Amino acid sequence: EKLGPLQDEPAPFTRTGPGAGGLTKPDFVDYGGTMVFDAVARRLQTAPRLPTAGLITTNHDFLRQLLTSKSGTSFAAPMLANRAAQLVRRFPDASANLIKALLANSATVPEASTQRLSGFDARDQSRVHGNGLVDTLRAAFSDDHRVVYFAEDNLEMDHFAVYRVPIPAEFQTGGKRTIRVSLAYDPPVKRTRAEYTGTRMNFRLIRGCPVDHVFEHFRSRVGEGSVPPEMAGKYDCDLVPKKNARDKNTIQSASISFTADTTQYGEEYHLVVRCVGGWAMDQEIRQDFALVVELEHQAQVQLYARLRPRLRT
Template sequence: MPDVATVDALRLELGDLPQLDSLSDDAPLIGIIDSGVNDHPLIEDILVGAIGVPERLGTADEWGHGTRVGGVAVFGDLRAQLANGGLARGARLCAAKVVNERGEFDDRRLVPSQMREAVATLNARFGCRLFVIALADTKRVYDGGKVGTWAATLDELARELDVVIIVSAGNRAPRGGNRIEQAVTEYPRYLTEEGNRLFEPAGAINVVTVGSISHGNGLDARLGTEIAVRPITEEGEPSPFTRIGPGVEGSIKPDFIDLGGTMVLDPLVQRLRDGRDVASAGLLTLHHRPVEQLITSGSGTSYAAPILAFKAAQILTRVPDASANLVRALLASSAAVPEAAQARLAPLGDEAIRSVCGYGQVELEHAAFSDDARVVLYAEDELAIDHFAIYELPIPQLFQSTNGRRTIKITLAFDPPVRHSRNDYAGVALV
């Protein structure tokens, strides 16, 4: 089914947009650590502050990546919002610019020290407790051994500051063989190749790592009529560029998957095309030069990570004092692998499903709300080393006696101390 609405969305002008909602001054705050976030008519009133790390970088987003990531963090699935005729923002923003106009890190600073300064400053200055880092060291693929110092720094910060740090799994062009058509014919086998493991810092254990699934087949009205153009995915299937786990000591990574777009094979130009030049193949978000264009699109795990941050922000709206561990637990308790992804990966085995999808896609309604047929109970506590705790669950008589399927799901989240110099990276474990 071709996407016929996306092209219209890219042409929208300010007067054509639906009514924009207002946000309270105490709405959750998401920190975008990227190339900066520019003022944009749809977010300029909720962009509470920006810094450069180092300061000489300034705060203007010349590369464009940070504004696109920030747009997804605020609106979630913007395509769905526009289709429903409304624009509801889920969080306020603050930003730390850590890369230049080419998306490159500063030569005179180590990345871990930039990350520590950026996260700590946004936390201290603005009270930010949710962070999105949709950047990666593309020269360092996690091989199952020790994580790098970037990941270790994020693990330490998540524990020290009680913050939720969300990172993208990284992207990789499909590798199915030596012919471009094998991006379609070898999908999804190439996702499980050893070279498709996570990029640094996505192996960190106290942060939330997000891989990508497709929002659809990526065809627009024009491409849908071209017989030679072939989609790779359908809705809910793993994106052909997403990277996989497992993480440290076989831990489940990525933690979650969410919408990040897809690619299509266009043999007329002999290449794979994604949301950068075929808007229907990507997620809709904000353009960093709004005077030229309000809305743009893109594909990548860089967009799946802020989608999850949008959902985490809704949890903090409901439970403002929740610890980082509680937020992570509520996300995990509401996640499930989409049926389409399960069906597509099933021939490769259960391990492939875990490595590609982690715990699955978070269902926001289940994460943040109870209803008549489902209740969420939670407890936050501290446990001494070599001790255990016993919790009593009240089970209503109706739950015990009613016919039909009933489920109790239990989720534990904790943030162990880490030490990069040790072989046993995590200092403690839950057993």
């Protein structure tokens, strides 16, 4: 009898975080084979001894055998790199930040992994699976009922930007709707410092608040330090993962779902992105970043056709 993890469960050799400076690591997961307990032999078996426990790959002794099966995180890494390469082919002018943000926005944690880790709290679970398993097609394309926006930009230290997120009438009612936001940036880093990253960034999704008030709230606090200002709870969308769980990360992804009527919040939300100075505060740099925003309606509502005329080309 052989016992091992089910499909999409973490493998016994899965690497876990946290990363440097308390960052959530890994950012993503991918398939790298598994290990199986052989009850008869009373030991763990893996590829190539047990070929079905591994991934098919080229054999180092290719003259004797072209292909073999292997297991390990070293095989998961190129799987993810291949997914990133597919996005680069789709968006050849995209920055590394945009590729990372698109990957994050498409990633989901497999249900089998969630169930296996149900005894751990959310933070410990994220140290195993990060943002989850990437869906390349979802990252590269919108659907009729799912629209993906993206942007690349930069900010000075301790400055912010506000982006308008159009919310059509069709998205305000009619079943489950989800907004997902992903941010990726590439801060300067120093391993010799207690504070690993030189800059920090975060985002807040605001609804039901006039844009002038949004600007006034954040502008009045520019230069006050590293603590991001918070708006009143009635305006601030309660995205998951929570702020404290994501704000340290250089790749951040969070979402909120609605089932109730949200027409009272209007046809426009505002996404606030702030660059908070760390030890790089004294350096005259602008922090590059990329944003991805996804609107998805579970019902087959023609969101893409409705929103495309409002996109800037």
